[in-house]
Amino acid sequence: MTVTAGPGKRLTKKGQATRDRIVAAASQLMLEQGVARTTIEDIQAAAGVSPSQLYHYFPGKDALVSAVIDHQTGRVLDVQHQGLDQIDTIDALNRWRDLMVGILTEAQCVGGCPLGSLASDLAESDPVARVQLANAFARWEQLIRSGLEQMQARGELAPDADPEALAVTLLATVQGGLLLSQVRRDPAPLHTALNTLIAQLRSSTP
Amino acid sequence: MTVTAGPGKRLTKKGQATRDRIVAAASQLMLEQGVARTTIEDIQAAAGVSPSQLYHYFPGKDALVSAVIDHQTGRVLDVQHQGLDQIDTIDALNRWRDLMVGILTEAQCVGGCPLGSLASDLAESDPVARVQLANAFARWEQLIRSGLEQMQARGELAPDADPEALAVTLLATVQGGLLLSQVRRDPAPLHTALNTLIAQLRSSTP
DNA sequence: ATGATTTTGGAGTATCAACTCCAAAATCTG
DNA sequence: CAGATTTTGGAGTTGATACTCCAAAATCAT
Numbered sequence: 001m002t003v004t005a006g007p008g009k010r011l012t013k014k015g016q017a018t019r020d021r022i023v024a025a026a027s028q029l030m031l032e033q034g035v036a037r038t039t040i041e042d043i044q045a046a047a048g049v050s051p052s053q054l055y056h057y058f059p060g061k062d063a064l065v066s067a068v069i070d071h072q073t074g075r076v077l078d079v080q081h082q083g084l085d086q087i088d089t090i091d092a093l094n095r096w097r098d099l100m101v102g103i104l105t106e107a108q109c110v111g112g113c114p115l116g117s118l119a120s121d122l123a124e125s126d127p128v129a130r131v132q133l134a135n136a137f138a139r140w141e142q143l144i145r146s147g148l149e150q151m152q153a154r155g156e157l158a159p160d161a162d163p164e165a166l167a168v169t170l171l172a173t174v175q176g177g178l179l180l181s182q183v184r185r186d187p188a189p190l191h192t193a194l195n196t197l198i199a200q201l202r203s204s205t206p
Numbered sequence: 207m208t209v210t211a212g213p214g215k216r217l218t219k220k221g222q223a224t225r226d227r228i229v230a231a232a233s234q235l236m237l238e239q240g241v242a243r244t245t246i247e248d249i250q251a252a253a254g255v256s257p258s259q260l261y262h263y264f265p266g267k268d269a270l271v272s273a274v275i276d277h278q279t280g281r282v283l284d285v286q287h288q289g290l291d292q293i294d295t296i297d298a299l300n301r302w303r304d305l306m307v308g309i310l311t312e313a314q315c316v317g318g319c320p321l322g323s324l325a326s327d328l329a330e331s332d333p334v335a336r337v338q339l340a341n342a343f344a345r346w347e348q349l350i351r352s353g354l355e356q357m358q359a360r361g362e363l364a365p366d367a368d369p370e371a372l373a374v375t376l377l378a379t380v381q382g383g384l385l386l387s388q389v390r391r392d393p394a395p396l397h398t399a400l401n402t403l404i405a406q407l408r409s410s411t412p
Numbered sequence: 413a414t415g416a417t418t419t420t421g422g423a424g425t426a427t428c429a430a431c432t433c434c435a436a437a438a439t440c441t442g
Numbered sequence: 443c444a445g446a447t448t449t450t451g452g453a454g455t456t457g458a459t460a461c462t463c464c465a466a467a468a469t470c471a472t
Contacts, residue, residue, distance in 0.1 A: 012439060012448060033331050036242035039429060050451050055431065057449095110330060116382075119389045120326035124316060125239050134389045165402045172382030172399040176322075179381050180374070183325045183340045193378040196371045200406040218418060218469060246460060256421050261461065419468065428459080438449065 019057045021047045027068045031111040035065055035121050062126070069129060072114040073136040079103070080143050087147035089156050090202050096147075097194040104178065105187045112182035115140075116175045141167050157201065166201070173197050225263045227253045233274045237317040241271055241327050268332065275335060278320040279342040285309070286349050293353035295362050296408050302353075303400040310384065311393045318388035321346070322381045347373050363407065372407070379403050 011019065025046035029038040040061060044054055058064040083096040111117060115136055122129040145167035151157045177190030217225065231253035235244040246267060250260055264270040289302040317323060321342055328335040351373035357363045383396030 010440090010448075014439075015449065018449080034240070034242060034327060036240060037331055040431080041429070051431075052433085052452075053450060061430075112326065112329070116385060117326055119385060120318065120323055121240060123318070123388050125243055130389060130391075137386060137389060162402075165398050168383075168386070168395050169379065169399040169402040172386055172395060173375065173379050174382065175385050176378030176380065176382030177374075179322060179325060179385075180343060180378055182329050183336060183343060185336075189374050189378060192371050193375040196368075196375040197403070197406075200403075203409075216418075216470090220469075221419065224419080245458080247458090257461075258422080258463085259420060262419065267460070414472090415470105416472105417468105417470070420466080421464105423463090425462075426460095428457105430455105430457090432455075433453095434451105436450080438447105440447070441445090442443100 015057075018047075018049065018053060022049060022054060022057060022064070023067050023071050026064055027071050027114070030065075030068055030121075031072075031114050031117055035118070036125075062128075065122070065126065065129060066132065069115075069118055069132050069136070072118060073132075073139075076113070076115050076136070077139060077143070080140055084143050084147040087150055088154055089151070090198065092147075092151075093198050093201070097191070097198060100174065100178075100194070101187050101191045104181055104190060109181050109185045109187060113175060113178045116178060137171065141171050144170050161201075170194075170197065221263075224253075224255065224259060228255055228260060228263060228270070229273050229277050232270055233277050233320070236271075236274055236327075237278075237320050237323060241324070242331075268334075271328070271332065271335060272338065275321075275324055275338050275342070278324060279338075279345075282319070282321050282342070283345060283349070286346055290349050290353040293356055294360055295357070296404065298353075299357075299404050299407070303397070303404060306380065306384075306400070307393050307397045310387055310396060315387050315391045315393060319381060319384045322384060343377065347377050350376050367407075376400075376403065 022043060026038065026043045029042050029046060040051070040054060043049075043064075044051060047054075054064075058067065079099070083099045087093065087096070115133060118129070119133045119137070122133065124130075145163050148157060148161075148163035148166055152159065152161060152163060157163075173193050174190070177193040180189035180193075181187050228249060232244065232249045235248050235252060246257070246260060249255075249270075250257060253260075260270075264273065285305070289305045293299065293302070321339060324335070325339045325343070328339065330336075351369050354363060354367075354369035354372055358365065358367060358369060363369075379399050380396070383399040386395035386399075387393050
């Protein structure tokens with residue numbers, strides 16, 4: 001997911017490191033305080049970088065936001081691959097649930113979902129970002145769907161279950177659960193919501 | 207939910223109208239572009255009000271945000287009462303689903319959930335607002351739970367179903383579905399997610 | 413009606429945030 | 443090593459934004 005040298009710009013090893021530092025700092029700050037509340041100066045300070053450096057790598061804040069979306073998309077999809085790639089049984093779904101609840105708990109429920117937060121923040125104010133995030137969610141959904149299809153092929157899921165609809169539902173429940181947990185500062189809502197949904201799946205297993 | 211004259215401040219009929227106009231304008235703008243991106247000047251223009259008027263009714267932006275949260279909480283809970291108060295059958299849940307999908311469709315998927323958007327926006331940057339929103343969600347959840355308990359009492363829901371857990375799950379799914387629909391500009395995700403969840407409930411009905 | 417109180421108009425201020433510019437230092441290429 | 447290119451430091455500019463102030467007009471209570 002790391003965007004290395006594009007066609008028009010050659011990036012030195014050191015340059016790439018600086019760029020990465022900027023994106024990482026911006027990603028964290030924007031997750032913690034939102035895009036609009038994160039100033040360029042904040043990012044400069046967190047990344048240990050001067051104004052000219054930042055504007056050397058990004059034409060403006062919008063471009064930086066776009067890079068942040070790519071960065072977070074990569075991080076989230078990595079975790080999802082880790083949890084979903086070899087799903088065979090319903091218990092594997094429970095491990096996936098625990099993976100996400102664990103990450104949330106470690107973060108002490110701060111920030112919520114990196115993609116969900118960006119989406120809510122940018123959906124109405126940055127059309128380009130909206131599409132970029134829609135694509136990210138589509139890829140995430142596809143990952144879940146593939147896992148469910150694997151399970152269905154192994155007979156762990158009812159043959160008449162609809163993996164596509166279930167994938168949307170699971171993704172929605174993850175997003176909503178993360179939001180509720182973030183607001184309440186308590187991992188329970190995410191855990192309960194996923195647990196309930198997975199239990200329903202099990203009950204309709206042949 | 208309308209906050210009329212508090213103890214320390216007497217509000218004239220006209221004054222209350224002006225205050226209401228400010229809160230309504232601020233609510234809409236903050237829903238459409240987020241809290242941080244909505245400037246006091248934007249609100250002044252939309253409400254047809256001068257700076258001194260705004261600062262006469264609110265000590266600062268934070269206080270206005272708090273009033274906006276109250277306003278949106280009232281609006282959302284009103285709709286939820288409308289859809290949930292007399293729930294007896296599973297079909298009533300489907301009408302509730304249609305109510306929300308209908309509202310979302312009318313809004314052309316712009317803004318998402320008024321509470322969810324505020325929550326995601328403010329959770330990390332305004333601790334007072336976070337608690338205020340947590341309470342709003344708790345009331346919403348309680349409304350859903352009461353509906354489910356009614357259904358359970360009538361035998362429309364399995365006796366061993368857990369209304370509390372189901373309420374959290376439904377609320378999370380609504381929130382996540384609204385977010386996905388907002389990002390994709392398509393009511394389908396919300397519809398699919400709620401539909402799938404309700405279908406699961408039906409399948410485990412005695 | 414009249415005096416007290418609330419409401420309003422609008423100009424003004426101090427601060428902050430995004431972005432620019434140019435020359436010096438570091439790094440790469442051959 | 444030498445020239446071309448990339449990277450960096452830091453002061454400066456422009457515009458926006460939250461908030462203030464004071465006097466005039468409207469409204470209310472008696």
